[in-house]
Amino acid sequence: MIRQSWWKLLSFVLLMYVCSMGFIVKVPLLDGRLQQSVRNLFFHVPMWICMMTLFSVSVYYAVRFLRNPQTNYDLYSVEFARTGLLFGFLGITTGAIWANYQWGEPWSGDPKQNGAAIALLIYFAYFVLRGSMNDTDKRSRISAVYNVFAYCMLFPTIWILPRLTESLHPGGRGSEGNPGLNPDDTTAAMKTVMIPAFIGWTLLGIWIASLRVRLRIYQENKTSNG
Amino acid sequence: MDKLKRIGFVIAFSLLQVFAFAQEMNTTKEDPTDFMRSNGKLYVVVAVIVTIVAGLFIYLLNLDRKISRLEKDMKQKA
Structure with a gap:
């Protein structure tokens, strides 16, 4: 699957569509709050979707490693987490840029911003943990266990807690709505760009992660053979 | 140098x-004379972003091919 090219082409086509139609598609006026910046829906939100997908793949391989300790599973797990972290970082940075113009300051201590930051810090600690151990077996095993913990922490930090409190983000009216999107603001025309954006950016993230995995496996084989 | x-x-x-x-x-x-200059030259930005993303994809494709070649070499040696 990771060596096939059809999904890479699909990602390219979708992102070309998103990057052009994302600017051209008609957006609702929404009493002048968001104006044109609502188009960030096609660029900022997919970063988080991509991050969640990559972290899910990462924890899947962590569990597989714990059931059957093979080096390749560990490599998959770490490289998908690394790329996921990159997309999370892009998400939080683009969010800060958007917030600066929408809410007046880059960081307003919004529950969703804080939750996302905590989730990212927990994943940063994953790499600190890995870096602190020289014994390969021990490192793989402990980091796989920590990976499961970090993934479990995603649930409260970005999916549950932000839904429970008032927030500047959409869906911040008590427990109602989704932390990332406001269904009232998203028209059918926007959805025709939003869904390809989610798929396209996610596939791009998977592509980058898969390249890193293949490089790591190559290096691993080279050191064990030569 | x-x-x-x-x-x-x-x-x-x-x-x-x-x-x-x-x-x-x-x-x-x-006055906006053509499509690219209409709408406050917004489409110039579209063109720039499309170029950047396309460039990134070309770069990734190259990287993919290089890694594939390395993997093929390794298989032949083994």
């Missing part, structure tokens, strides 16, 4: 920006 050349290029291209800006200052009020 290579590094110097690169720095030179960066400076030269940054200067181009100034020229572009100066040109814009001269023609503050122009």
